[in-house]
Amino acid sequence: MATAQVGVVIVGAGPAGLVLGSLLLDRGVDCVILERRSREAVEGRARAGFLAAHSVRVLTENGLGGGLLAHGTTHTACLFRSDRGEFTLDYGKSGQGEAHTVYPQQELVRDLVAEYLRRGGEIRFGAEAAEITEGAVRVRGGTRVTGRYIAGCDGHRGIGRAALTAHGTRTARWDHGVSWLAVLAAAPPSLDAVGYALHERGFAGHMARSASVTRYYLQCPRGTDPAEWSEERIWAELAIRMRTDEFGPLRRGAVLEKAVVDLRSDVLERPGAGRLWLAGDAVGLISPTAAKGANLAVLQAELLARALEGALARGGGASLARYPADCLPRLWRAHEFSHWMSGLLHGPAGDDDKARYGRELQYARLESLRTSRAHQDFFAENYVGI
Ligand code: APR
DSSP, X not given: OOEEEEEEXXXXXXXXXXXXXXXXXXXXXXXXXXXXXXXXXXXXXXXOOEEOHHHXXXXXXXXXXXXXXXXXXXXXXXXXXXXXXXXXXXXXXXXXXXXXXXXXXXXXXXXXXXXXXXXXXXXXXTOOEEEEETTEEEETTSOEEEEEXXXXXXXXXXXXXXXXXXXXXXXXXXXXXXXXXXXXXXXXXXXXXXXXXXXXXXXXXEEEOSSSOEEEXXXXXXXXXXXXXXXXHHHHHHHHHTTHHHHOOOOOOEEEEEEEEEEEEEEXXXXXXXXXXXXXXXXXXXXXXXXOHHHHHHHHHHHHHHHHHHHHHHTSSHHHHHHHHHHHXXXXXXXXXXXXXXXXXXXXXSSSHHHHHHHHXXXXXXXXXXXXXXXXHHHXXXXXXX
């Protein structure tokens, strides 16, 4: 049974684990990343792509932003459509005047892997953590890797989170009760901005990923099988909900991926204890309404790197004890906004009195966003901020 002793054993090579690894190496902390999937699988996974100003700052200030600065595009506006018309909200001119950088997550992950390796870091691909015990991770197949601290960056269904909940850490949870068919299309964006379409058939969304790839979302009933949605049906439904008769056609292309995402959110009451600390989706899952997931992963990686560095340098848990207080309030602000966005985008189904009431509230909220400078500032600050 092989054993290695490092400062921090990181489980998971997603955005959280990779940013944490590079920041730790920069601060002179030795670490190893255990990732159960292959390098190709990790680098090929198309997921998010919207980086908030804070994430861009963290990445560029730490030498991790070369790719996104060279190839990312800046977004400062989003567009809302409904049967009452459409309007563009130029959030770059409201609030703090900040922008999003659109850069596909798989490209960011590729950059992060390359930079971590360039800094001399070690990633073991195909190494699945099977068990976490005090200061050690057992890899499936028998190897034990020991570290002074373990960082669980292994996502929402990972064993880092499970190890904490097994010892009594509780979760706060919300089911938004809706699902989205998430479609990745080999099609150039059809709008200059992120598009949110409200429709009595359900929400539809448009988000650019690159000059030739666009992400679309279609609200669908819980339990939908993506196989029910042929390419033809997807484009036909998008045309209806995005009201192309009125606002012009969508640029179509082959559907590269389709998956159903149930909109759920949860947050652990504490992101770690003792020698095990978590970052990213392991701490909390956030509904994708405001594209916060990857940004929260970067934020937590930054905070956890600082806390672990302090703990290792000064041999005490004081800086780690501050990590929950640094991280949780900001996480909750993002959840609050995401939750608010979910209410804005999803009207009630049906046509009874209650549904009509709910829909009118939705329109009133949208109208307020269209006309009130204060509301636009609130939106901008929370949409781009973290
Ligand atoms: N052993 C080793 N690796 C594991 C294990 C395990 N037992 N379990 C999970 N992993 C790996 C997964 O294969 C994955 O590569 O952990 C990684 C977790 O990465 P993500 O799920 O991307 O989580 P995180 O880094 O927190 O980033 C989350 O990024 O994709 C966006 O918006 C999305 O909110 C999400 C955010």
